[in-house]
């Protein structure tokens with residue numbers, strides 16, 4: 001899989017979470033990539049491991065431009 | 068015709084092209100011939116403590132047919148008596164009152180030494196002084212040149228001592244043999260410098276002879292590090308000029324040098340903040356008359372751009388020079404191959420496949436003809452393919468409209484720091 005295809009998958013996963021009403025609650029970035037915690041309501045949460053550089057740029061853009 | 072006159076901290080010159088302190092400005096005979104050829108100013112070969120030179124002195128680094136891609140020297144400052152130089156400076160200034168004659172000085176880091184030499188050179192009518200804190204060899208072992216120029220406190224103190232005695236503007240010439248040139252430039256400003264100039268030569272060894280195993284150059288079988296200059300050092304010099312120009316506390320004019328070989332290089336240095344340029348290697352390689360092309364080229368450039376004065380170039384690109392963290396992460400360019408121009412040498416494919424992002428495909432059309440195509444979605448816009456491409460116009464780097472407005476690394480980190488502890492909840 002090319003890096004672009006990997007990114008497209010990650011982007012779709014992020015978009016899907018947002019569509020389902022989740023919001024980005026926490027981002028932990030380390031040498032393995034970014035671990036993005038999505039939360040809906042009080043006790044419904046999920047973590048996406050975003051590995052590609054474009055994927056990490058994508059959720060940053062969402063955070064930055066909708067601040 | 069545009070107005071080419073410049074002023075560096077009040078030192079007036081008919082054009083921005085000065086000869087740097089070096090062999091071309093060793094004597095009155097040379098400087099006067101240079102002025103006749105059209106040079107606007109000259110910084111006299113450094114005057115100072117008595118020295119002796121060795122032979123040989125120079126070496127060139129040739130690259131791919133370019134005879135002098137880089138130039139290396141182990142020459143010291145002037146070896147002629149001070150009185151002889153002063154007499155010739157006086158005569159030169161008398162013959163060319165409207166040209167800039169600047170005396171380059173280097174003495175031991177002692178207050179009385181600076182006072183003494185400043186007074187002596189000003190008596191013969193120089194337009195300004197350039198303190199040589201840059202010579203990387205010979206003088207440095209004696210505590211002068213770059214040995215002084217690498218220590219901000221010594222730069223500040225010696226500038227201050229020179230200024231105590233000086234009536235004319237003091238330019239401090241900086242060494243590039245330091246991690247951050249702005250620290251010594253700032254020290255010069257604190258010491259009262261009216262201007263800074265950069266760069267002097269970079270510590271270097273031009274080569275080693277594969278048969279004799281001698282260094283290049285060598286002196287009877289022994290070598291010592293020298294100073295590197297010429298076209299190869301231009302990017303280093305340009306960055307140092309730019310870093311000083313954009314520094315808020317380095318608020319004095321800059322005289323730029325290091326690899327300036329033609330009018331285009333001069334324009335670049337001026338756009339990056341230099342008020343004028345100095346030239347050494349190009350004059351040593353091609354002679355004084357290269358200045359004719361520099362003057363013509365600069366005039367034509369300014370006329371074509373509709374710019375009335377060369378002074379209007381100074382610093383125009385400085386606001387465009389910033390820190391990496393302020394660059395837009397969303398700006399995107401990709402490579403596009405023009406198959407009607409491409410000669411199918413495959414250099415771009417090899418470069419991309421072996422050393423970049425594997426996004427140039429070698430394909431065949433319906434007639435079995437080979438062609439190259441970029442998978443744009445995988446292209447990171449690194450420029451490598453267009454750099455290695457031997458044919459102008461075969462590869463264009465084109466801008467792709469981003470789906471997001473600009474966002475810098477610094478902005479990204481600031482926003483991420485708000486969601487690192489799980490407190491923020493900003494995107495829905």
Ligand SMILES: Cc1cc2nc3c(=O)[nH]c(=O)nc-3n(C[C@H](O)[C@H](O)[C@H](O)COP(=O)(O)O)c2cc1C
Pocket residue numbers: 087088089090112113138139140142143144145171199201202240266267268296297298300324325326327345346347348349
């Ligand atoms: C042979 C030689 C001798 C030099 N001597 C001096 C000197 O006496 N004083 C000085 O300030 N710089 C000296 N320089 C440095 C030049 O003035 C200039 O800073 C440097 O060569 C960069 O410019 P360029 O790339 O145009 O040569 C010398 C350079 C060369 C090549």
